[in-house]
Amino acid sequence: xxxxxxxxxxxxxxxxxxxxxxxxxxxxxxxxxxxxxxxxxxxxxxxxxxxxxxxxxxxxxxxxxxxxxxxxxxxxxxxxxxxxxxxxxxxxxxxxxxxxxxxxxxxxxxxxxxxxxxxxxxxxxxxxxxxxxxxxxxxxxxxxxxxxxxxxxxxxxxxxxxxxxxxxxxxxxxxxxxxxxxxxxxxxxxxxxxxxxxxxxxxxxxxxxxxxxxxxxxxxxxxxxxxxxxxxxxxxxxxxxxxxxxxxxxxxxxxxxxxxxxxxxxxxxxxxxxxxxxxxxxxxxxxxxxxxxxxxxxxxxxxxxxxxxxxxxxxxxxxxxxxxxxxxxxxxxxxxxxxxxxxxxxxxxxxxxxxxxxxxxxxxxxxxxxxxxxxxxxxxxxxxxxxxxxxxxxxxxxxxxxxxxxxxxxxxxxxxxxxxxxxxxxxxxxxxxxxxxxxxxxxxxxxxxxxxxxxxxxxxxxxxxxxxxxxxxxxxxxxxxxxxxxxxxxxxxxxxxxxxxxxxxxxxxxxxxxxxxxxxxxxxxxxxxxxxxxxxxxxxxxxxxxxxxxxxxxxxxxxxxxxxxxxxxxxxxxxxxxxxxxxxxxxxxxxxxxxxxxxxxxxxxxxxxxxxxxxxxxxxxxxxxxxxxxxxxxxxxxxxxxxxxxxxxxxxxxxxxxxxxxxxxxxxxxxxxxxxxxxxxxxxxxxxxxxxxxxxxxxxxxxxxxxxxxxxxxxxxxxxxxxxxxxxxxxxxxxxxxxxxxxxxxxxxxxxxxxxxxxxxxxxxxxxxxxxxxxxxxxxxxxxxxxxxxxxxxxxxxxxxxxxxxxxxxxxxxxxxxxxxxxxxxxxxxxxxxxxxxxxxxxxxxxxxxxxxxxxxxxxxxxxxxxxxxxxxxxxxxxxxxxxxxxxxxxxxxxxxxxxxxxxxxxxxxxxxxxxxxxxxxxxxxxxxxxxxxxxxxxxxxxxx
Numbered sequence: 018x019x020x021x022x023x024x025x026x027x028x029x030x031x032x033x034x035x036x037x038x039x040x041x042x043x044x045x046x047x048x049x050x051x052x053x054x055x056x057x058x059x060x061x062x063x064x065x066x067x068x069x070x071x072x073x074x075x076x077x078x079x080x081x082x083x084x085x086x087x088x089x090x091x092x093x094x095x096x097x098x099x100x101x102x103x104x105x106x107x108x109x110x111x112x113x114x115x116x117x118x119x120x121x122x123x124x125x126x127x128x129x130x131x132x133x134x135x136x137x138x139x140x141x142x143x144x145x146x147x148x149x150x151x152x153x154x155x156x157x158x159x160x161x162x163x164x165x166x167x168x169x170x171x172x173x174x175x176x177x178x179x180x181x182x183x184x185x186x187x188x189x190x191x192x193x194x195x196x197x198x199x200x201x202x203x204x205x206x207x208x209x210x211x212x213x214x215x216x217x218x219x220x221x222x223x224x225x226x227x228x229x230x231x232x233x234x235x236x237x238x239x240x241x242x243x244x245x246x247x248x249x250x251x252x253x254x255x256x257x258x259x260x261x262x263x264x265x266x267x268x269x270x271x272x273x274x275x276x277x278x279x280x281x282x283x284x285x286x287x288x289x290x291x292x293x294x295x296x297x298x299x300x301x302x303x304x305x306x307x308x309x310x311x312x313x314x315x316x317x318x319x320x321x322x323x324x325x326x327x328x329x330x331x332x333x334x335x336x337x338x339x340x341x342x343x344x345x346x347x348x349x350x351x352x353x354x355x356x357x358x359x360x361x362x363x364x365x366x367x368x369x370x371x372x373x374x375x376x377x378x379x380x381x382x383x384x385x386x387x388x389x390x391x392x393x394x395x396x397x398x399x400x401x402x403x404x405x406x407x408x409x410x411x412x413x414x415x416x417x418x419x420x421x422x423x424x425x426x427x428x429x430x431x432x433x434x435x436x437x438x439x440x441x442x443x444x445x446x447x448x449x450x451x452x453x454x455x456x457x458x459x460x461x462x463x464x465x466x467x468x469x470x471x472x473x474x475x476x477x478x479x480x481x482x483x484x485x486x487x488x489x490x491x492x493x494x495x496x497x498x499x500x501x502x503x504x505x506x507x508x509x510x511x512x513x514x515x516x517x518x519x520x521x522x523x524x525x526x527x528x529x530x531x532x533x534x535x536x537x538x539x540x541x542x543x544x545x546x547x548x549x550x551x552x553x554x555x556x557x558x559x560x561x562x563x564x565x566x567x568x569x570x571x572x573x574x575x576x577x578x579x580x581x582x583x584x585x586x587x588x589x590x591x592x593x594x595x596x597x598x599x600x601x602x603x604x605x606x607x608x609x610x611x612x613x614x615x616x617x618x619x620x621x622x623x624x625x626x627x628x629x630x631x632x633x634x635x636x637x638x639x640x641x642x643x644x645x646x647x648x649x650x651x652x653x654x655x656x657x658x659x660x661x662x663x664x665x666x667x668x669x670x671x672x673x674x675x676x677x678x679x680x681x682x683x684x685x686x687x688x689x690x691x692x693x694x695x696x697x698x699x700x701x702x703x704x705x706x707x708x709x710x711x712x713x714x715x716x717x718x719x720x721x722x723x724x725x726x727x728x729x730x731x732x733x734x735x736x737x738x739x740x741x742x743x744x745x746x747x748x749x750x751x752x753x754x755x756x757x758x759x760x761x762x763x764x765x766x767x768x769x770x771x772x773x774x775x776x777x778x779x780x781x782x783x784x785x786x787x788x789x790x791x792x793x794x795x796x797x798x799x800x801x802x803x804x805x806x807x808x809x810x811x812x813x814x815x816x817x818x819x820x821x822x823x824x825x826x827x828x829x830x831x832x833x834x835x836x837x838x839x840x841x842x843x844x845x846x847x848x849x850x851x852x853x854x855x856x857x858x859x860x861x862x863x864x865x866x867x868x869x870x871x872x873x874x875x876x877x878x879x880x881x882x883x884x885x886x887x888x889x890x891x892x893x894x895x896x897x898x899x900x901x902x903x904x905x906x907x908x909x910x911x912x913x914x915x916x917x918x919x920x921x922x923x924x925x926x927x928x929x930x931x932x933x934x935x936x937x938x939x940x941x942x943x944x945x946x947x948x949x950x951x952x953x954x955x956x957x958x959x960x961x962x
Contacts (some may be wrong), residue, residue: 058178065208254918463500518549543557609645772841817844
């Protein structure tokens, strides 16, 4: 874990950092500078903005732009006449006397007491102008004082026919008073729009610059509450000072704090449920100060609004406060002017951010908050469309024994299970305190809460909750059976497959367990047992499929999936793929059968099929839970790695691993760690490769991690070979040599595996190991005709062992993925070194191009060393066949992005087509703009068309 260094944020003045969210202003100022530089007339430019809006930063940027265009920046006005903050009493008295700017022709006529300094400034300007145009920045000009303002007016008048840009900044509301002193120099100035609050994208960019890392969504939601640049920078600095921010793997996040919400239900111990991360004290202080600055009635309005929720209607607010629309108007006007609330697209009010609303809510004492929730529920229940909102308030404000409130919470929480499980858990646990333990309503709500906690990813809380709820009853009812079912599901998702299997078996043994619970538990038992006891799972699957009892589609699909995975491990590839062909329509949400087929197709390098199938997951199916959201990303990362898109594979694998860690759902996490390890290895980051290997080992520590064991063995061996860890390499080689089953499984993980084992075994004088690997690879190919990934893997391994150059050439041309083709090309060039140097150099050069094409820089560097050993000395190594600019310079992924964007798709829509994140599409789009030397989507569309 990398702690944030204060040096990152305090190294240099903020004014030297990049400016964000002000592109329109920079473009206009740039155009004005160009115009004045080629003319013989001065121009006055006015920038207005509230304190902290970035006026000073914009003037600093304008100075930089001017100097780049050959301007000289003159700051002598303030230096000669005094800074705005030091306006003299004499100047103030002069203004009180109504002084006017006199006229003259020799020196500048100015107010008494300033002539010497004014004429000195004039003389300096006159000396500069013959050599270059001049920019005169006057920041916070409203503070300059009348004497300075009158002097500036005289300078402007005297230098009107010279290439001078007068750039003035001041807050809104000062234009009239300045016009009284400066006259037409202000009224005829070029007025830029008032500096607006920063947009979310600009806030993200500012935070990224200052923190040196991308802000996480939770941190960004807090920062987006502060849209003025100055306070935003101060907030970021304060969060760093308070150690409320930490950086891991390039992402800045809020420092975790121990949090929890104890839910007390009569008759059982407190259940600790996950709670939102508390807001940083620095942010709370900032919001509290804004609230305290409001009038008392306005502050009350905000607090009541916070009880209503992030979004609220004027009608609800008026009803809660007992005020008419006319009485609300001045209060709403004040609070909107503060920036704390806005009007959304549905003409309702909304807090500017969720953290703002939470901070305001925290200022309401809890007893009063409960009463306000009860009041809100009573108001909303009277409306036909207010049932859901009323339930939210009932969960927090209803009194124990309220049967109507209990029934409402049961109904609404059940309806929310599929679409908002976190909210469903909140409502269900809130309802449990209204009824006595052991009652039907209590158990029904407990079952809903258990399901909702599991779906929302609070797995540890779900397990504790189910166990504690079941401790208080011996009943065997549909409600308690549902509780046990979700206990087993949470155990399975948490990675405790053996415990999940045992819980499911006990439930299936109960004679009162009937459909649909029996069907759901049977699916769970098959899935969990396949991870903890494959032989027993296969026996159960065979028993179900050959039995006379009719099976539901879900149970039949689960049984076929268990057998398909077993067939694959036994080397029956064709049969395994055939068994999963029809398994993608029905299945359990927590173990979608599509996942298995996508995984097998990826290993078989049928990547287009895998991508298409993966893109269909979730379409038309709402019965999902966010606990599994990381799985499609992890599967996608494996596809991207196989396709040679290393950069994207690392991004998507990182997203999947983060999701798995967030919900502590480790089922597919080892695959994500393996992808990250392989990407790091291919790109030469050996430290990261070892770190990700360590992650995979930690995730595989459980016995239930059997499905990923073979893949991890291969990754461990490859990384060990890359880091000269000969002991680990020897262990991997001996493991593969000793067990034919393990050898078969490992070779099925990656088409490049067989050749890698032959290569490494030969280097370690393990001819017997190399021969056993080749024999197994050829046996797999013979047993599964028609599968190119097995055929070329076997050919590659045999050609390496026998030194067959002709076969190596064919494999280098036709292998099933970019990396395997590049490896074969390198092997071909290496084999030719002793007998045909020129052809060897040509083949190695091609291999280096192929590695560079997919950014496999570690392999490219190895080929470079081979070429140098052959005496090839080039000043500039050719790293890619692509040119630097133009359409031909784009990578395959960049071409796909360019094509989609040129069709008019947004980043989010393009991301959906490519199954990547919108952030990644944005990254590729920036590369496309750079390579095509364009600056907008319109230019891209024009170029493409």
